[in-house]
Amino acid sequence: MVAKISIGNSLYGALTYNGEKINKEKGRLLDTNKIYNDGSGSVDIHRAYEDFMRWIPTSSRTERPMMHISLNPHPDDVLSDTDFTRLAHEYMEKMGFADMPYMIYKHSDIDRHHVHIVALRVGTDGRCISDRNNFYKNKKVCRELEKEYGLKVAEREKITPDMPIKKVDPSGDIKRQVANTVKMVGMRYKFQTMGEYNAVLSLYNIRCEQTDGRVNGREYHGLVYFATDDEGKVIANPFKASRLGKFASRTAIDSRFEKAKDKIDITPTKHKVADCLAQSTGKDDFTAKLKDCGIDVVFRHTDEGRIYGVTFIDHNTMTVLNGSRLGKQFSANALNERFNNPQMQPTIDVPIPDTPVIVTEPEQNTDxxxxxxxxxxxxxxxxxxxxxxxxxxxxxxxxxxxxxxxxxxxxxxxxxxxxxxxxxxxxxxxxxxxxxxxxxxxxxxxxx
Incomplete structure (x- = not known):
């Protein structure tokens, strides 16, 4: 089992997040501690918020008075609602949070059912409960509960160089899949622009957009990630880069742009693309030949079908290159003329006469x-x-x-x-x- 603890200042936001899961029939309230529960499995968010606030002394100066905990058993583990409830209460007791007000939610929005706990971290005296050594204590408690309930040992998934990158599966944990894919793409591929970055992400049904603006007089520059289907349609709420990890941030991606400039060699990719283009009979044939060479090509089309962008992803050299970066003949305009307007391509056919013709030199003027x-x-x-x-x-x-x-x-x-x-x-x-x-x-x- 994997347990994640996060602390924050938005108690109402945490209650709303879990309440929306219940409203969409993708979760239910299992139990509470020192918070009203009518036993229906649903929750009145406003009343729950008021109950929590009664336990926070007015003298408290804690800036982040709440914590949000998720308990994630292995996908192969099958637990009843009763088992989940007991598991959550024992976890809170072993972590030293048994006397705190908290609510236990079960989420069933993905195949791997899991539990969320919203709790206070401020005592009745206004002091914050110490979170010192929580990391090691959390890991020890998880191992004890795995043995007690016969659960499989579930560690956080580690990213390895040989791990294959897969498309986002709508039936799985979308946030985790997006985070893992973004991390692996950043570790393995070299790209220099946001367009090239998005081209390789699109192979795995992910899209990234820049978010620039101003809040309270301060400028911000960030990234937002979207999970899509094969047609490019968004299938889930977007994820801010900060929710995925530092590796997905605007600063991290901009840094990869700069580092890639000195590492990219376009020559191997250019030779392979040129060979495939010379032998291809059309766009589909060109795409298939590149695929055989370990290169994916992403075309961008207007509504009328005109090619306005093309990017090559070379999985052999782990480089992502816009067509114009390889050369003018591989740009979007050149490939659009070749594949969409073949009649405009120049020809070198010259008609050959049926009979030989002898041409004599004209007489020169000797006057x-x-x-x-x-x-x-x-x-x-x-x-x-x-x-x-x-x-x-x-x-x-x-x-x-x-x-x-x-x-x-x-x-x-x-x-x-x-x-x-x-x-x-x-x-x-x-x-x-x-x-x-x-x-x-x-x-x-x-x-x-």
Whole structure:
């Protein structure tokens, strides 16, 4: 049996918590000590609170006057309500709390039935009962009660490196499962953002959200954890990080972000993802191939089905990486285009002609008169310019004729006119024409 003792200042909160279990038919009041009990199994929260307050002297200065105890037998142990009642009374007696006012509740919200005890820790003289050595005393009392009632020895579950991480089971102790999963994920995986952290948590039906605000003029920054089903719907009340443990706190997670930056090597994951992507025929095939390589991928979609986020969880290297961290080709936009718009992907298919085509080099211009014109631009006369222009027009017409004849042969090479200049193109002539146009714009006239 495992017994947990917590102390606090919210007596009404503890009574309300247990009262809600009764109202939802997931618990009942077994017995009380110095507190009114009508024997119906239900409880009047307001009256119970007033009864407790009568036992607290007005002179008491104890800031945390109450304690909340849970007794948790092994799941295989089967106890009747009578057994639970006797067990709780004996526990309080052995711990030295027999004279304190307390209430005993049985919770049946999970398969492992257990007992909660709400009690005062302030005596009639206003002094707080000492909790010195309570840890060792508590453990000793549990061992004695296990022997007396024939219970199995139940120690707190210890986290080991080889312990498998499982999805949250709605029929089990959800808080304990969430706490264990969060602790194991933090111990084993490396991540750098809240998105990457949530991606690995989602594999086990858990979601984490940041809570920032201000209370009484003071800022707070915390985390809240949710247990979900396979569809991502919340199945239980959220848990503040403080209820799970320091390992789940905002400070602890932010610290893991910083430490992971120097430890993550994306190369092994990138190579495997690239190989799977090159061989895949679609998103489902891509996901299956990654799974075979020990990598889970989490896609995030809009309502229209567009991929707006992708994260890879490599269980081999224990790293969690957003797609863009691996490279642009693995980003959400790139994978959305590949899987949702395959028709937009570029192709390199080039049609091959049925018959071979022989392409001859065009005749080069050997007109020495044209060369002399380009070399003596400054001494050109207006008549020379007119003759040169007429010659160029004659060559252009000839080229047009030859191109037309080539087209009529029944086959043209795509892009021939762009990448293979015809006979009308002469670099020297083009340069000559451009320079003459510039001179004309400046108002210069050719010298005679």
């Amino acid at each position: 020495t008169h044209s060369d002399s014109q380009s070399q003596n631009i400054d001494t050109q006369t207006s008549s020379d310019w007119q003759q040169h222009t007429a010659g160029s027009q004659h060559q252009s017409a000839a080229t047009h004729s030859s191109t037309t004849d080539y087209s009529e042969s029944g086959f043209t090479l795509p892009g021939l006119d762009l990448f293979q200049p015809g006979q009308s193109f002469n670099p020297d002539e083009e340069e000559f024409r451009r320079r003459m146009q510039r001179k004309k714009k400046k108002g210069h006239r050719p010298k005679f």
